Amino acid sequence: MKRRALPFLLALAASPALLNPASAQPGVDRPQPTLPEEPLTIITRDGTRHEFRVEMAIDAGHQTIGLMFRPSVAPNGGMLFDWGAPRESMMWMRNTISSLDMVFITQEGRILRIAERTTPLSLDTIASRGPVRATLELAAGTAERLNLRPGDRVEQRIFNAPTR
Template identity: 70%
Template sequence: MKKRPFLLALLLAPFAAVAQPGVDRPQPRLPTEPLVIVTRDGTRHTFRTEMALSPDQQMVGMMFRSSMEPDEGMLFDWGAPRESSMWMRNTLISLDMVFIRADGRIHRIHERATPLSLATIDSRGPVRATLELQAGAAERFGLRVGDVVEHHIFGTAR
């Protein structure tokens, strides 16, 4: 008889995460910092970026949010170069993902990620950070691999 409560708890464990703060609703807005992307022609595009620094903030990211302004973003600072794998689980809006090397140069851009998709979106090489922007931003602003991101984490801020 003592096995039943243990088995029930074991069976329900995967569903316990649903009730945790941030896993079933958007996280509160994170502190923002300015970030500038300088395209190859010298044009400067400024964004207000929420800083996702802790593992909990990074796990939730843009989940459950219904909108993002054209000049907003979320920067996931990994702290040191590493492979970055993202997904769109519980993410209701399409996003562009910009993978940024430690020197501040754009390494890869994945445009218009599919909302709610569980497919992984990989950096395809070590990056210091991943920037999520409104879907279509990369095309709208003419962002390309090799463009420079100015922000203090890359040592490129002005």
């Protein structure tokens, strides 16, 4: 009986959050609190407008945690990672338990690339393959459902005003 109890006790000792929930940390063993939300619109090449309410991941701490440990993303929700200036975006799915579509958006508000149905919990790098101002994470399958494509326009306050 003692041999069976020893691994369990060792596991408890290695997981202080199990013994003291106050020591739990976002991104390590639980999601971060919901971030402030803002509107975002994606306009496809046929002129269809798709409205979203997205959480704004602006500071490095929030960006590092992102959607980790979130069981799902709302169909018209998501998280927008604002890099502040155009740069190569390198994402991963560490501690992210639901599949996502990652939409890489240029400073001008154009979709550069879409990585669809990313693999949960993967440490593989998902790159923008060019400089982007932001990365938008949506529920897996959203890009296919809405027929989103590179070149589609994204309206949100962080992007330069679109030219018409």
